[in-house]
Amino acid sequence: MAFDRLIRNIQKMSNPTVAGLDPKLDFIPGFIKERAFAQYGDTLEAAAQALLDFNKGLIDALYDIVPAVKPQCAYYEMYGWQGMHTLQQTIAYAKAKGMFVITDGKRNDIGTTMQAYAAAHLGNVQVNGKELMPFDADALTVNGYLGSDGIAPLLQICKQRDKGIFVLVKTSNPSSGELQDRLLQDDKTVYETIGAMCEEWGSDDVGEQGYSSVGAVVGATYPEQLTELRQKLPHTFFLVPGYGAQGAGARDIAGAFDHNGMGAVINSSRGIMCAYQKQGVDEREYASAARREALRMRDELNSVR
């Protein structure tokens, strides 16, 4: 079961952090960009090369202390198919270093089409009889608005190929409550309802650590709901965004963990990627600044779990 692997990584490093890889050009040190522009001109190829160099530097600095990375698809699509090439190379590079890779794509569609997304991000395709793996992450974030038949193809691939999914339950953004907090006629909120579906969808595939292959995205910016959902969803592993740049602190995170201090992985993207700016060090030190911030975050998280 994929999240058993993630949990073993977390235990080994005593660190429940996932480093978000959201490499906008604005965040990337000038020396990396200039090298890419010199080689490829002012093109999407240059942007894609800069993203890849930046990511590799971060992964090299983090892989022995951070158990997982989460590339956010939007920041790769933003640089076209060339950026998507960097996504594929980033996933392969991080996996080769032993990191657990969560592609943050929030994909969703009807059953037949979801099969294609599942094949793209977690599975394989046949080309003239040859099996090829297009992106091959360990887990994918998905949106459950379409209901069970949009999730079913993912469950199949999770079982067959030792993969996981994280379904959006309660997101970290300011307006997440507009729909997610609304009460249904059974006095349950929309987020609670989707959360209960996660427990059900995962019930066939529970690993040795007690968590199923169906996780949930629950924002740290809503600590009450995070605590509520941790209690109500005992087999659902959490991916928790919102720490750091979005405003949540370690105290807000505490409710994400179960009584063993497990059950959740906490994301930091800009906090780690852009640590060199916050620390005021030379941009060439961006990787060691990221490592310092990751160690600080690890110790802070461990103080509350």
Place this chain on the structure above:
Amino acid sequence: MAFDRLIRNIQKMSNPTVAGLDPKLDFIPGFIKERAFAQYGDTLEAAAQALLDFNKGLIDALYDIVPAVKPQCAYYEMYGWQGMHTLQQTIAYAKAKGMFVITDGKRNDIGTTMQAYAAAHLGNVQVNGKELMPFDADALTVNGYLGSDGIAPLLQICKQRDKGIFVLVKTSNPSSGELQDRLLQDDKTVYETIGAMCEEWGSDDVGEQGYSSVGAVVGATYPEQLTELRQKLPHTFFLVPGYGAQGAGARDIAGAFDHNGMGAVINSSRGIMCAYQKQGVDEREYASAARREALRMRDELNSVR
């Protein structure tokens, strides 16, 4: 306003059809695939080339009788970044022939990340001061589960760059009701609630035809809800999947149109792409078979609007 352009295309051709471009290798005639495998081997590059050749043949056969195409992202991502290259080339090719292009990506994320998706699919990015357009469709499908701040960056780009979005309201799949049909405590369904948000999100940007830049996805497989939503959402243009392979017929579509026979574009993917199989003609005739099916569908739709 982008949907004014779409409506003019529909009026000019007397055809409210959008042709879905969901090019799985399984759907593509052997002669196209063999040519690509001979050139590129059993690789994702070969798959991507086959997809592109297939799409170009369809577009050449359809552009003067069908006003719009809808490439489904999943079927391009399924063939990796190489497939995403084909998505970009397909969009450019269809636009050069005058077609309105709707990228079906169902993207969704928090505000800052949605800016990146908006830039990717509808906008532009800066690379060393140069403006580049990664995919540059006319419209994008999106998922509103995260609420207003995940939609706001799209609205800005719609205004600035003459683009549109279609928000998932009531989807065509069998399990869409699991969440979407649930009643909230004000006796409104979830789909009705998201539909009302579409009217509000679009209220600042209504075109000369009376429709805003914020459209809705409403499935033909639920004709009652389609009729209900057409009445409740007078400024929201509909993208209607579910006709043909998913089981809805022309009669199910009738409620999608306003009193002028406008207000909706009806999708057919497999029905048009795979017409050569259904018509039992030689696979080399796939493009002319697609054209015959598109003309038949046009006449059928016009009989009910």
